[in-house]
């Protein structure tokens with residue numbers, strides 16, 4: 288092909304792209320009370336996320352000042368002749384560009400212009416919050432009343448809309464369910480620009496669609512979240528296991544206690560695998576303090592691996608006298624390595640905000656804003672041929688590989704190496720027929736999404752056609768092709 292022809296084709300492509308692109312004056316004519324930003328640094332922020340693996344530039348960023356602003360922008364996208372994508376962005380803590388909108392509009396839900404909506408009902412034990420509220424701010428508002436949400440994520444600098452679009456899982460989930468099981472009511476702006484209130488009783492199909500709906504059915508502007516009386520303090524304990532089977536046996540015993548009276552169970556159950564003590568891939572929280580001088584390395588590990596069960600018991604100061612005995616009684620039933628107990632006692636708020644400490648430490652070392660090729664998978668109990676009997680419920684684990692990549696690290700710290708390991712893990716599960724499901728899923732083809740959703744795909748796509756028929760919303764998830772621009776996908780970094 289001659290150079291001239293190539294040039295002509297290149298120019299033609301540019302014209303075609305511009306022809307499909309949103310005109311900024313179209314946005315400004317909407318006369319919203321919030322602010323449209325075309326500022327390169329705002330656009331740059333909205334093009335990236337915590338994962339640092341992908342980039343997709345929006346044309347503009349909207350800092351909304353009300354739900355009405357969002358109604359108008361989504362309606363404009365729905366009615367526009369050429370169409371454009373609109374993605375809500377909470378705190379941008381996705382891994383694979385899920386909150387981006389190529390050439391469209393990103394709505395910055397956590398913006399400083401966000402409406403002040405928080406209302407606590409002491410009588411009915413709920414809080415109403417703006418969809419872009421960070422969980423840490425929800426906690427600050429409710430704790431003033433001695434109340435707090437029941438179910439959390441490990442890290443609180445995530446938005447309510449962002450976690451509700453996934454599930455919101457932490458060590459309380461065995462007891463209270465994930466965060467999506469603790470939402471009474473939502474205000475949602477659908478892909479047609481309609482603002483609807485939904486709950487179990489009202490517009491229930493939309494309500495169920497939006498919970499864990501990956502942002503596909505509407506933008507959450509208000510959530511009504513269940514509260515409980517907040518504990519004042521927490522006994523936070525870590526114990527070690529030499530092998531996987533004793534570790535999981537105790538974990539499964541502890542979660543089987545859900546539904547028992549509070550004094551008979553822990554309030555939080557998680558665990559992790561200790562393969563090394565390096566800070567970069569062990570960012571969740573620090574293990575040692577002056578009150579915990581034990582060294583993990585002093586315990587024998589099979590093959591250099593130890594398993595750490597992390598448990599916590601909440602209590603009120605008025606019950607401080609009995610907490611030692613309660614914890615001792617509960618620990619007696621577990622089979623950890625004798626003497627491997629690490630205990631901390633701290634205010635409830637500090638326990639919930641524990642990961643922030645690790646964030647500050649990593650930030651100070653320049654290790655926070657690095658690529659994060661994370662992989663989160665739900666693993667079913669694969670050993671169902673054994674004679675072991677389990678409770679009637681389905682037992683499954685959320686297994687998270689939360690790694691950080693370093694450009695100048697050793698070979699095993701590079702993005703390529705860690706990404707390849709993620710692929711190997713997924714291939715292994717496939718080969719061994721371990722029917723895992725990804726949490727915070729990322730796929731690029733329709734076939735993979737259909738496989739991911741399994742029996743739920745027909746309902747998921749039917750609901751999409753009902754609530755966002757032009758596939759305008761959350762295009763960064765790459766589940767549905769927008770009707771207006773088939774190549775609208777995030778690109779690799």
Ligand SMILES: Cc1cc2nc3c(=O)[nH]c(=O)nc-3n(C[C@H](O)[C@H](O)[C@H](O)COP(=O)(O)OP(=O)(O)OC[C@H]3O[C@@H](n4cnc5c(N)ncnc54)[C@H](O)[C@@H]3O)c2cc1C
Pocket residue numbers: 336337374375376377378379380381382385386387396418419439440441442445446447448449450452453454455456457501502503505506507508727761763764
């Ligand atoms: C350090 C860290 C710790 C984490 N810990 C946990 C954990 O313990 N448990 C857990 O379950 N998850 C955890 N996550 C994952 C986290 O819950 C998800 O990535 C979540 O989506 C991040 O929230 P966000 O506000 O940053 O969402 P974003 O990344 O901004 O958005 C995620 C998706 O939700 C959509 N969305 C955002 N806001 C709205 C809205 N108001 N209405 C509709 N759709 C919306 C976006 O369009 C996008 O598709 C963690 C992530 C990080 C980075």
